[in-house]
Amino acid sequence: MTNIVQFENVGLRYGAGEETLTDVSFQLGAGSFHFLTGASGAGKTSLLKLLYLAQRPSRGVIRLFGEDTVTLPRARLPGFRRRIGVVFQDFRLVPHLSAWDNIALPLRVAGVVEADLEQPVREMLAWVGLAERAHARPATLSGGEQQRVAIARAVIARPELLVADEPTGNVDPDMAERLLHLFDSLNRLGTTIVIATHDLHLLSRVPHAQLMRLDRGRLHDPTGALRYPPKAAE
């Protein structure tokens, strides 16, 4: 399996404080499914930020899609980011755009013409159960509805890597089930999925998912399958 993500001894420090992430090394194969767990403050969101290129590490090497992204020129970052879908913990919907326009945003950024937006956006709205709320602005949507819009926006461009921070935190169990099913479907289409969550019940819903556990900035690898370099190569 081709590795889509490789971390080698990655450390992340904000300012002059202690390291938020320390010596994090792992690899994610293309088409794999991972849950990232850990207590609050363990560094989950920081690790996700490194994955979706919102942050550069203080040290170590990160390779995404086979390229070193630590030394990647700024001008090349957008090309990489378009291959990554992100569900932010706080959704980060554009407040003055409707649900429809928020979901269409990644396609517009990628240069898809208006005529070709209609069908995928409508399908995605229906898929997350918001067809009737297409023209509603985020402020008029419930937390769960906003989360579904954020998920639809993250997946509409069929990213190669999907990074989600607590994507089912604000939805009821039925909707959480449906969303997990969406992630699983995407995964079966080849998208690598990394979901940060506190909800350990989710883990049992995706039997083939691997677990990554962060504890005070260090990655614990219960299965050993995530270690980089792989055990066999040591």
Added chain:
Amino acid sequence: MSDRSQTRVLDEAGGFRAMTAVMGIMLFLTVLATALGLGTLGAARTLDRQLAGRLTVQVVDGDPAARDRAAARVTELLRRHPDVLRVDLVDRAELQRLIEPWLGASASSGALPVPALIDVDLRREDAAPRVADVVRRAASNARVDRHEEWMSPVSRFMDLLTALAAALVALMAAATLAVVVLAVRSGLEAHRGTIEVMHMLGSTDVQVARLFQRRIALDALLGGGVGGLAALAIVWLLGRQLGALGSELLGGATLGRGEWTALAAVPLLFILLATLAARRAVLADLKRTL
């Protein structure tokens, strides 16, 4: 991104709407300042054209007969001079009619030693000193007045007004650029969250910059259009009134086709300048982010 989406990603923040009014006022003042500059420049050129190479020779003599003989001699000499285009010995009756309002009826009585006046147009402006020498040699009591010398304070004043107008235009342009940069910075702060999301979705800096430059261009177009048109209308009305005055000097201040074209180009240049400034400000700011 498409035009439709570009118009909506940035919301209708109040700062941008205020920009429309600011752009309108700035452009209104800039067009007026430009018109003033072009007007004074035109008037100064007209004045220079009219005065450069023009002389008045005064022949002063207490004996009217000697004065007239000297005036005739000088006139004849000037007519034959290669640098002289036209010589006109001012008619005595005409001269007396001109001075009568100041000197009364005695001006025409012959009791006053009124000089003989000769108007001279030169072929070349730099010939004045040579021609003055010739006049003085022919009549030692003749005095040569160069028109540009006694009108030079007026000419200098016109030049000063032109320079002042040019400085005003430059200041207005600089102020407009500063306003645009401030508005863009404030817009960037107000939309920081949206911009971060756009970046995370794969937007390039140029795509984000386009959102702002488009908005600024629209503000400049709308505000500048109204302000510019209002200023052009005022300039046109003032031009009509100046033309109606019939003054040779002020008539030079009325705008010709070239000046009107330049004036009409000011709003377009402003829009272009504002758009480029917005783009530059956004790109410079985004360069500091990841």
